[in-house]
Amino acid sequence: MKAVDPKCYNMPFGRITVVLGGDFRKILLVITYGDHADIAVSCITRSRLWSICQVFLLIENMRLKQGESDRESEELKKFAKWVLDIGNGQVIPPRYTVLERESYFDATNQTVGHLDSLIIDKLPGESVPYFSVDDVEEFGGTDEDLNESFPVEYLNYLNVAGMSPHDLKLKVGVVVMLMHNLNQTLGLCNGARMILTKCLRFCVECEVICGTFVGSKHFIPRMELSPSDTKMPFKLLRKQMPLQICYAMTINKSQGQSLKTVGLYLPKSVFIHGQYYVAISRVTSPTGLTIFVDDMSRAATNLTQNDVYKEVFYSLREA
Template sequence: MGGVTLVLAGDFRQTLPIVPRGTRADQINASLKKSYLWNHIRTMNLSLNMRVHLYADSAVGEFATKLLQVGDGLMEKDSSNQIQLPFQTLKTEEELIARVFADLDNRHTDIQWLCERALLASKNESVYEMNIKLLYRLPGEIKLYTSVDTICSQEEIVNYPTEFLNSLQPAGTPPHALLLKLRAPIMLLRNLDPLELCNGTRLIIKNMMPHVLEATIMSGKYAGVNCFIPRIPMRPTDLPFDFERLQFPVKLSFAMTKDNDLKLLDSIYQTQSFHMDSSMLVFQELETRIEKLTISSTLRH
């Protein structure tokens, strides 16, 4: 690879690398600074905040300054070793949902309105709970789709009963019991078509059939295009055994984890709120979450 220049971009104030089931020490050891290549890397710092520059708004500049204070751990702490966030916060999850999805009953047919709002959370459990709450608020009848879960190895069938497989919820895999409604926003979890239907694509359910979902792409180059999503077999890779789940490769997307939507967040969402579901936050993690919101966004703690 002589003569090849590799450009890396990132911010060390933000989240450490994710090591499944690893300790904090494992995460630090997985970072770039611990690599033998680090001594051969030339670091260059960006000096102009393009978001502030493009907005040409003093409020945006103030937001960026406060954001850096959070990332650098410079916020003042109270007697209980906690910080007071310099951003608008809400006290309850209900307030958060009402703030982002106000008038959902009347505006759920407006695709553009749904495109412009999202709830973010750090845990899949919190995302699932908020999605279900909003699904029940959506007009219409709920339809349940259950998956077919099977062990890949015939020798291990006795060790893993079907009921146990149904209870599993691996990352990036749809649930065994998938609840859906017409006009509900969903997110694709697999690449079905390299051009139109990619992992992370958001859609609106148009029709629900036993083995196929008809949906409309919400945003991007193919916004408004109707497509069909079949049930497909999926094999999670983060378990000590192999099993296959036959299910629609989708999940509800009223709420999402903070990492699922980074490629869409800045360009689409106008109303965003972050659900802080844990008090065990370090400044770097908190700064990462807030950095994905705009000055008009809301936090819930």
């Protein structure tokens, strides 16, 4: 931009208007080994550029469907306000929580992966296992040291965030989520939900079930995956299909999803800013939200912690 106007050289972004979008009630930047203060100080509201930003507030919840009557519209309006109140750090009312222990399904005390496996077993048809090929790079020792310290069986055992498991069991009719961007022009983006239509030898066929490209079918092959940030003394390379069963998912992975029905299970309280707000804001209507909360003795309760770093909002109020 200096060629257009020499004054642009010393101006932020060369005097080009840049639009930044986001919700400060959601999960903030992840700081490895960072505490509350480290995360809050890394927020963009603490940047020196924030003083030249102009804030525009979006006030309508576009995820919620439109009410068919005045009463339903008023109910949706109250629900939208309740979601915002949660994001601002208020407690939850008991209306969306389930207190009867028999209302919990069998696998609520298991991990997300175990829950997905349980659901797959209940679906008709035979499961087809797809095994990954695991290797390592950037290991400082010799090949002998690597084989002795980290045998292939150990690499197969590793389950790293953002990567498919070594033993990926799939079945026709299973709902899966794409874990990496393959082709954004065709809607094959990280987080896209699909239903598996064919299990082939070296790939699977999936049909997109949401978004602009709903109904389109694509073949998903094995591809080389590698975690972006781990504390392992080597770089894990896993050749596997970038798919994850998505009947259940973590709160972090649910960001960006719009779901008619959300069952939120909290065996432990949320531990970071915005997690609870993200979880309840995925649903498109208040009737589709159910919350299961366990207390310290694993008994059902309607109380849980809502972790919110309120200092993040100070600069927004001033703006």
